Amino acid sequence: MKLKSYISKFFAVLSLMTISLSAANAVVTNIIPFGPGGESDVTARMQQSYYKNIYNDDIVVQYKPGGGGGVGWASLNSEKDDGSVIMGVNLPHIIMQPIAKGDAAGYKTDDINVFSFFHYTPDAILVEASSPYNTLEELLDFAKKNPGNLTFSGSGTYSANHLLTISLNQKAKVTTTYVPFKGTGAAVQALLGKQVVASAGYSTVAAAQGSKVRMLAVASEERLPAFPDVPTFKELGYKIVSGAYRGYALPKSASKATVKEWSDRIMKINADPAFIKQMEDNAFVVVNIGHKEMKKFMKEQIKENEKIAKELGLIK
Amino acid sequence: MTNIFADFLSSLSLLNLGLAFSGVVAGIIIGALPGLSATMAVAILVPFTFSLEPSSGLIVLGAIYTGAIFGGSWSAILINTPGTPSAVATTFDGYPMAKSGNGDLAMSISCMSSFVGGIVGVICLALFAPPLASISLKFGPTEYFWLAILGLTLISTLAEGDNIKSLIGACLGLLMSMIGVAVIGGDMRMTWNISFLNSGIEIVSAMIGLFCIPVILDLTSMKGKHLSENVTPKSLRLKESFLIIYRKKFETLRGALIGTFIGILPGAGGSIASIVSYGEAKRSSKNKDNFGKGEPEGLIASETANNATVGGGFIPTLCLGIPGTPPDAVILGALLVQGIRTGDTLFTEQSSIVYTFIFGLLLATIMMLPLGLLMGRYAYKSIIKVPREILIPIIIFLTIIGSYSIQNNILNVYFMFFFGLIGWILNRAGFKASPIVLGLVLGQIAEQGFVQAYIIGNAQDNILANYFARPISIALVLFILMGLFLPTLKRIYNRRKNA
Numbered sequence: 133m134k135l136k137s138y139i140s141k142f143f144a145v146l147s148l149m150t151i152s153l154s155a156a157n158a159v160v161t162n163i164i165p166f167g168p169g170g171e172s173d174v175t176a177r178m179q180q181s182y183y184k185n186i187y188n189d190d191i192v193v194q195y196k197p198g199g200g201g202g203v204g205w206a207s208l209n210s211e212k213d214d215g216s217v218i219m220g221v222n223l224p225h226i227i228m229q230p231i232a233k234g235d236a237a238g239y240k241t242d243d244i245n246v247f248s249f250f251h252y253t254p255d256a257i258l259v260e261a262s263s264p265y266n267t268l269e270e271l272l273d274f275a276k277k278n279p280g281n282l283t284f285s286g287s288g289t290y291s292a293n294h295l296l297t298i299s300l301n302q303k304a305k306v307t308t309t310y311v312p313f314k315g316t317g318a319a320v321q322a323l324l325g326k327q328v329v330a331s332a333g334y335s336t337v338a339a340a341q342g343s344k345v346r347m348l349a350v351a352s353e354e355r356l357p358a359f360p361d362v363p364t365f366k367e368l369g370y371k372i373v374s375g376a377y378r379g380y381a382l383p384k385s386a387s388k389a390t391v392k393e394w395s396d397r398i399m400k401i402n403a404d405p406a407f408i409k410q411m412e413d414n415a416f417v418v419v420n421i422g423h424k425e426m427k428k429f430m431k432e433q434i435k436e437n438e439k440i441a442k443e444l445g446l447i448k
Numbered sequence: 449m450t451n452i453f454a455d456f457l458s459s460l461s462l463l464n465l466g467l468a469f470s471g472v473v474a475g476i477i478i479g480a481l482p483g484l485s486a487t488m489a490v491a492i493l494v495p496f497t498f499s500l501e502p503s504s505g506l507i508v509l510g511a512i513y514t515g516a517i518f519g520g521s522w523s524a525i526l527i528n529t530p531g532t533p534s535a536v537a538t539t540f541d542g543y544p545m546a547k548s549g550n551g552d553l554a555m556s557i558s559c560m561s562s563f564v565g566g567i568v569g570v571i572c573l574a575l576f577a578p579p580l581a582s583i584s585l586k587f588g589p590t591e592y593f594w595l596a597i598l599g600l601t602l603i604s605t606l607a608e609g610d611n612i613k614s615l616i617g618a619c620l621g622l623l624m625s626m627i628g629v630a631v632i633g634g635d636m637r638m639t640w641n642i643s644f645l646n647s648g649i650e651i652v653s654a655m656i657g658l659f660c661i662p663v664i665l666d667l668t669s670m671k672g673k674h675l676s677e678n679v680t681p682k683s684l685r686l687k688e689s690f691l692i693i694y695r696k697k698f699e700t701l702r703g704a705l706i707g708t709f710i711g712i713l714p715g716a717g718g719s720i721a722s723i724v725s726y727g728e729a730k731r732s733s734k735n736k737d738n739f740g741k742g743e744p745e746g747l748i749a750s751e752t753a754n755n756a757t758v759g760g761g762f763i764p765t766l767c768l769g770i771p772g773t774p775p776d777a778v779i780l781g782a783l784l785v786q787g788i789r790t791g792d793t794l795f796t797e798q799s800s801i802v803y804t805f806i807f808g809l810l811l812a813t814i815m816m817l818p819l820g821l822l823m824g825r826y827a828y829k830s831i832i833k834v835p836r837e838i839l840i841p842i843i844i845f846l847t848i849i850g851s852y853s854i855q856n857n858i859l860n861v862y863f864m865f866f867f868g869l870i871g872w873i874l875n876r877a878g879f880k881a882s883p884i885v886l887g888l889v890l891g892q893i894a895e896q897g898f899v900q901a902y903i904i905g906n907a908q909d910n911i912l913a914n915y916f917a918r919p920i921s922i923a924l925v926l927f928i929l930m931g932l933f934l935p936t937l938k939r940i941y942n943r944r945k946n947a
Contacts, residue, residue: 169777198647238643
């Protein structure tokens with residue numbers, strides 16, 4: 133009897149130790165302000181093994197979900213500033229949330245010390261494989277003839293997906309209905325289940341779902357390497373280049389050297405051909421915006437997003 | 449066929465066996481500690497699986513997940529605190545059993561039921577994944593709405609004590625579920641300019657507070673031991689538990705099938721599964737009146753269903769690339785990083801990884817039976833042996849760690865205590881915690897489903913048809929009406945007959 137209890141005690145302690153050790157051993161924590169499984173999580177996971185190869189260290193991904201990322205960003209500046217903690221940041225989120233929610237967002241865009249954007253996922257319009265619509269033109273024709281009847285599933289309100297449908301409404305002069313879902317997974321489920329006519333999502337959905345969906349147009353500057361046959365909105369005559377940028381930030385109090393070091397680390401992973409291939413296969417577009425270019429880039433993005441916010445009536 | 453056999457053998461390698469073993473052990477412990485979740489454990493371990501073969505990595509992740517869902521029943525039985533939302537229904541009968549000195553029996557029954565549920569779920573995953581995945585796509589916003597309403601109507605039938613008070617509690621939960629930024633529309637609701645509230649009430653910390661704090665306070669004010677000890681505390685009461693389950697074999701299988709089916713619906717999850725299964729068990733049972741007072745049948749219903757959702761949840765994850773539950777989402781991410789594409793082709797083109805994984809999951813579920821029984825015995829013994837003065841601080845410590853680690857945020861701890869206070873006051877007034885928590889969980893699903901169905905119905909120029917004229921919704925509405933009116937009709941009929 134005694135032996136048995138010792139054995140179970142031993143295993144209890146052993147397994148607890150494994151877990152706490154694995155957390156303590158990590159030098160760097162990467163806080164993703166969303167739940168698991170989204171694009172931010174997946175790309176952070178992809179970086180993990182490259183980071184380990186280059187720096188022989190582990191990055192541990194931690195989730196701090198809530199408020200579309202806002203809960204995490206509101207707490208960014210109280211994290212350690214010695215470079216042992218970085219946090220994922222997303223555009224348009226960190227610009228649109230403070231505009232839409234004001235003080236209640238809990239942070240201002242300026243509070244966030246972004247040091248790099250390493251990829252973006254262009255917005256895209258997708259239909260289910262058996263859908264009668266083969267081109268964006270056909271889909272928009274349906275919308276023109278039946279105002280309001282074209283439904284798009286997408287992730288969240290005032291998100292990149294939502295903004296895409298608003299831009300499309302304006303540029304193509306149509307009326308469509310946007311149906312927000314909680315997360316990309318639920319939006320795709322609605323598309324595959326034919327609950328909606330089409331989906332306003334990211335190019336990554338097309339890569340993940342393969343032959344089950346058809347991407348009609350993608351909001352990137354150029355066609356994507358993984359989808360050479362899918363036209364861009366620009367080619368089709370709609371000036372829409374949009375999507376979600378993802379990168380990392382440090383607390384504001386971090387030293388210049390820390391910021392530079394981290395920016396270099398992320399860029400170094402970004403330069404690895406194997407990493408680029410893995411990203412492109414999944415329809416992520418690799419971009420290299422480091423700490424030097426950040427000020428200018430953010431200024432442009434803020435201007436662009438404020439314009440959209442005005443059209444939405446969020447700013448008067 | 450020979451291929452599948454080879455996959456089976458490769459899942460039996462010594463390394464994989466060892467990984468499944470330690471995964472199950474770690475999972476059970478994590479699940480048993482309130483607040484430490486399967487999602488967290490799986491997320492921490494993902495980078496370490498990159499150095500393993502993809503299938504071995506998947507086996508250890510699956511084993512932790514299986515173990516954690518089962519482990520949630522321990523705290524539900526021993527301290528009336530569900531380790532995960534899917535164990536809420538386990539508290540209904542598990543805790544009363546433990547209180548009356550049958551804790552060891554409850555632990556053994558819960559382990560065996562979880563085993564059966566887990567096995568049925570995994571078998572369905574292995575044999576019927578693609579067709580079941582296509583069924584899950586038939587569930588649109590309308591169906592999710594009705595399913596959540598079905599869960600809410602069951603609250604009134606299943607809750608212990610006063611029906612009216614349960615319904616008021618559920619409404620309170622519904623009201624709290626609306627706090628925060630609305631997913632649809634983005635409005636800020638009842639946030640009082642506190643940015644922490646933007647993301648809504650965090651369910652697990654609210655749950656720990658509502659369930660656990662009142663127990664701790666009662667424990668402090670009460671004399672004697674936490675759980676009364678059994679007369680024969682030395683056995684696992686294996687034979688007794690086995691006979692109970694064997695006698696209820698159809699009920700056990702029914703719970704497992706309900707769990708698998710609800711598991712394939714992404715986002716519905718173990719909490720709805722165990723509630724629906726519990727409600728169905730109570731409705732059809734001969735011992736109706738004993739439910740909520742320590743009826744093993746209720747425990748079986750809840751535990752088979754929530755472990756069956758593990759296998760069920762992997763069906764949309766692997767076939768559609770849509771994660772069924774948060775731990776599934778982490779595992780899906782790990783798959784993508786390994787370069788494995790999900791979808792129907794996964795079962796044909798990359799079948800060896802998939803089948804090795806499924807066999808690994810099966811292996812983990814089988815290992816869970818002896819491990820769970822032995823470890824459960826030890827956990828039960830320590831809970832009844834440890835003096836109150838030591839037990840109380842340990843539980844408080846665990847609730848703090850648990851609620852902090854959900855989002856690594858101290859505010860969750862304050863909220864947990866706040867809810868604990870509310871829960872204690874409401875408890876005094878006769879309101880139970882479970883309807884509030886279920887209202888909180890189901891409210892979000894119901895609201896989103898309702899509004900999405902409204903928007904879609906509006907776009908199709910036929911709102912009513914979108915709610916009532918879809919085959920699955922009609923069936924769900926009938927279930928709801930039956931659940932609401934059948935007991936009353938029966939009572940009237942019986943009264944007439946007696947008169």
